[in-house]
Amino acid sequence: MDPIVLARWQFAMTTIFHFFFVPLTLGLSIFVAILETRYVRSGNEMYKKMAKFWGKIFLINFAIGVVTGIVQEFQFGMNWSEYSRFMGDIFGAPLAIEALLAFYMESTFIGIWIFGWDKVSKKMHLAAAWLVAIGSNISALWILIANSFMQHPVGYSVHPETGRAVMTDFWALVSNPNVQLQFPHVLSAGVSLAGFVVMAFSAWHLLRKHEVKFFLASFRMAAIYAMIGSVLVAGIGHLQGQYMVQKQPMKIAVAEAHYNTEDPAALSLFTVGTWDQTKEVFSIRIPALLSFMTYSQPYGEIKGINELQHDFSATYGERNYIPPVALNYWSFRAMVGAGGAMLLLSFLGLLWSKDEKLIEKKKYLQLMMWSAGLPYLAVTTGWILTETGRWPWIVYGLQTIEEAISPNVPAWNILISLIVMTVLYSVLTLVALKLGLKYGTGETEIAHK
Amino acid sequence: MDLNTLWFILVTVLFIGFFFLEGFDYGVGILLPFLSKKDNERRAVINTIGPHWDGNEVWMITAGGAMFASFPHVYATLFSGFYLAFVLMLVALILRGVAFEYRSLRDDAAWRNRWDWAIFTGSLLPALLWGVTVGNLMRGFAIDADMNYWGGLIPLLNPYSILGGLVFVTLFTTHGANFLALKLEGDLAERAKKFSFQAWIAATVLTVLFVIWSFFETDILTKSGINGLIPALLAAVALLLAGFYAKKGADMLAFIMGSLTVVFATIMVFMGLFPRILISSMDAAYSLGIYNAAASPYTLKVMSIVAAIFVPIVLIYQIWTYKVFSKRIKADPKTLVY
Numbered sequence: 093m094d095p096i097v098l099a100r101w102q103f104a105m106t107t108i109f110h111f112f113f114v115p116l117t118l119g120l121s122i123f124v125a126i127l128e129t130r131y132v133r134s135g136n137e138m139y140k141k142m143a144k145f146w147g148k149i150f151l152i153n154f155a156i157g158v159v160t161g162i163v164q165e166f167q168f169g170m171n172w173s174e175y176s177r178f179m180g181d182i183f184g185a186p187l188a189i190e191a192l193l194a195f196y197m198e199s200t201f202i203g204i205w206i207f208g209w210d211k212v213s214k215k216m217h218l219a220a221a222w223l224v225a226i227g228s229n230i231s232a233l234w235i236l237i238a239n240s241f242m243q244h245p246v247g248y249s250v251h252p253e254t255g256r257a258v259m260t261d262f263w264a265l266v267s268n269p270n271v272q273l274q275f276p277h278v279l280s281a282g283v284s285l286a287g288f289v290v291m292a293f294s295a296w297h298l299l300r301k302h303e304v305k306f307f308l309a310s311f312r313m314a315a316i317y318a319m320i321g322s323v324l325v326a327g328i329g330h331l332q333g334q335y336m337v338q339k340q341p342m343k344i345a346v347a348e349a350h351y352n353t354e355d356p357a358a359l360s361l362f363t364v365g366t367w368d369q370t371k372e373v374f375s376i377r378i379p380a381l382l383s384f385m386t387y388s389q390p391y392g393e394i395k396g397i398n399e400l401q402h403d404f405s406a407t408y409g410e411r412n413y414i415p416p417v418a419l420n421y422w423s424f425r426a427m428v429g430a431g432g433a434m435l436l437l438s439f440l441g442l443l444w445s446k447d448e449k450l451i452e453k454k455k456y457l458q459l460m461m462w463s464a465g466l467p468y469l470a471v472t473t474g475w476i477l478t479e480t481g482r483w484p485w486i487v488y489g490l491q492t493i494e495e496a497i498s499p500n501v502p503a504w505n506i507l508i509s510l511i512v513m514t515v516l517y518s519v520l521t522l523v524a525l526k527l528g529l530k531y532g533t534g535e536t537e538i539a540h541k
Numbered sequence: 542m543d544l545n546t547l548w549f550i551l552v553t554v555l556f557i558g559f560f561f562l563e564g565f566d567y568g569v570g571i572l573l574p575f576l577s578k579k580d581n582e583r584r585a586v587i588n589t590i591g592p593h594w595d596g597n598e599v600w601m602i603t604a605g606g607a608m609f610a611s612f613p614h615v616y617a618t619l620f621s622g623f624y625l626a627f628v629l630m631l632v633a634l635i636l637r638g639v640a641f642e643y644r645s646l647r648d649d650a651a652w653r654n655r656w657d658w659a660i661f662t663g664s665l666l667p668a669l670l671w672g673v674t675v676g677n678l679m680r681g682f683a684i685d686a687d688m689n690y691w692g693g694l695i696p697l698l699n700p701y702s703i704l705g706g707l708v709f710v711t712l713f714t715t716h717g718a719n720f721l722a723l724k725l726e727g728d729l730a731e732r733a734k735k736f737s738f739q740a741w742i743a744a745t746v747l748t749v750l751f752v753i754w755s756f757f758e759t760d761i762l763t764k765s766g767i768n769g770l771i772p773a774l775l776a777a778v779a780l781l782l783a784g785f786y787a788k789k790g791a792d793m794l795a796f797i798m799g800s801l802t803v804v805f806a807t808i809m810v811f812m813g814l815f816p817r818i819l820i821s822s823m824d825a826a827y828s829l830g831i832y833n834a835a836a837s838p839y840t841l842k843v844m845s846i847v848a849a850i851f852v853p854i855v856l857i858y859q860i861w862t863y864k865v866f867s868k869r870i871k872a873d874p875k876t877l878v879y
Binding site for chain 2: 151152154155156158159160162163165166168169170171173174176177179180181182183184185187188189190191192193195196197199200201202203204206207208209211212251258259260262498499500501502505508509512513516520523527530531
């Protein structure tokens with residue numbers, strides 16, 4: 093067993109599971125804080141009930157997000173000690189700042205939020221809700237600053253004696269152009285995902301005519317929320333694609349299965365490659381569209397996989413620089429497809445949720461119950477593209493994945509850890525899902541307990 | 542004082558915060574199944590740390606993150622070297638965290654009992670494993686010239702370090718019982734006081750053995766220059782007073798003395814290590830210290846500014862939350878928050 097393969101699987105597993113819970117935390121924390129703001133401003137008890145009801149779903153989800161986050165922080169040292177040595181100067185800082193600025197804030201004020209309804213003033217309780225939301229989202233910002241360095245290193249130099257990356261400009265690290273797109277993309281993905289989760293549970297109740305006023309109001313707010321999130325996530329995603337052509341051309345080339353350099357470049361609608369993914373066998377392509385998406389004009393060169401492989405070999409030395417094409421190609425399509433469907437569905441929600449006629453739209457509501465799966469598909473495939481599209485680099489252009497592994501951890505240790513964590517995460521996810529369904533489809537009175 | 546020393550002190554402070562706060566959290570978790578079988582009483586026990594445990598745990602995360610930022614080699618060597626121990630600890634911490642939040646979500650005795658045992662195991666194992674880790678840090682382990690430890694789990698489970706683990710478990714149990722005596726009411730508080738004194742006897746016996754053994758096994762208390770002898774003596778005095786006050790039933794003083802024991806013991810370990818952080822048992826030159834394991838001066842400077850601003854803010858709001866929830870908790874189902 094190859095320790096690198098196992099450690100990569102472990103990173104994929106822990107990260108995908110972690111990010112199953114994080115975007116709902118990001119989006120729903122703000123949603124609940126908005127609900128509580130409306131309660132405090134209007135004094136309308138329904139908004140308090142709504143804050144508590146959706147807050148319960150938030151808490152069930154939040155718990156798993158927190159505990160899987162601990163693994164995220166520790167596994168760099170455990171599985172990737174050479175990475176930690178090489179990058180500690182740069183990567184450790186945002187991680188520590190994340191803990192100091194964000195983790196303390198969210199974990200302390202969540203205590204006030206859960207236990208403080210009768211202990212602190214209404215305004216203080218509302219402040220706690222916002223501090224949890226801000227803390228969660230600041231946490232995302234700092235971990236994405238760290239991730240952005242791995243995608244696009246800035247503000248560093250490589251120390252001539254130790255060979256380690258050394259931070260030279262903290263501000264450059266923080267204002268990395270990559271994170272300026274990535275953070276709003278992730279934030280709006282969280283907003284959209286939370287909107288879809290709220291709409292799904294609301295649709296379930298509306299189909300059964302439970303507490304129509306309560307769930308119609310929830311659905312309405314969530315539709316607006318999801319619409320805003322979906323528009324932003326798609327728009328920013330488009331800009332990220334353009335940015336990627338400049339900074340990570342290989343990632344976009346594999347995401348488009350774009351083998352040969354073209355000007356103007358066509359966009360693939362459907363491509364089938366050979367089994368070893370080195371050549372395409374068949375494709376349906378729209379002429380010039382890829383150039384247009386990139387440069388907003390119907391011409392412009394986009395380098396293909398083959399030329400990039402040649403260029404990279406000349407710059408960094410002979411080896412394979414091509415990430416798994418099919419995985420990235422289909423992940424990209426799944427993400428964009430899900431995003432498009434989310435735009436459409438949230439737009440229909442916005443159009444139809446103005447009044448009680450929504451209850452009559454049974455087909456749509458049934459569809460919305462299931463469509464909460466779409467944003468989960470999108471965020472998962474989005475991260476698969478972001479992380480595997482960087483292969484073979486762990487830090488783009490600076491350190492390869494092979495160089496980053498802990499040399500002193502035997503494969504069977506990683507295997508044990510991988511098996512134990514996979515089983516544990518799966519069981520906990522099922523428990524969380526069951527509890528989420530129980531409370532999300534339960535009577536609202538439960539939330540009062 | 543240079544930045545490397547400052548960061549050694551800051552990491553020490555974070556570990557003091559971690560062991561002080563999570564110390565009683567772990568203790569409460571360890572005592573949970575034994576203090577009561579009644580659901581409302583168990584809920585009362587959990588609620589003493591309910592609003593706080595998550596914020597307390599962040600002290601551990603921050604200590605890890607700060608170590609990554611300031612002494613990346615220490616982070617890399619320790620976490621890769623103690624791999625399986627950390628896997629076990631992560632599993633325990635995951636179960637414990639989820640248990641606190643999920644326990645009350647079903648009104649079902651078997652469900653709740655299961656999560657209570659998860660809280661117990663999830664508190665006992667990290668206490669034990671951190672103790673074993675600290676024992677090995679004091680004793681040193683086989684770090685090679687490339688800063689890697691290849692020995693695996695078995696050499697880390699030496700008798701001295703296991704004794705260190707048991708010291709942690711009993712000290713934290715005492716600390717937790719003192720905390721419960723302070724936070725609960727009536728009968729439950731009385732039971733906590735009894736447990737406090739019993740755990741104190743075990744902690745004292747084990748600590749005395751551990752300290753005597755440390756004179757032979759380590760140079761923590763004896764090395765020339767800065768060593769851990771003075772904080773060790775202060776910890777011993779605080780421990781004796783903690784037992785004295787626990788016996789008298791003076792819950793506040795017992796808690797304060799127990800806390801000081803944890804604080805001084807942590808200072809003892811770090812002063813004894815200084816300026817080393819990870820001691821190599823192969824060759825003193827292979828040890829990781831505040832210079833050869835550190836991040837660049839620039840990173841240390843940036844992090845110093847960030848810490849100078851945010852550590853005080855964190856302290857202010859965390860102390861405030863303890864004030865908000867300072868009232869003793871009654872095991873009355875009508876007033877308990879589930």
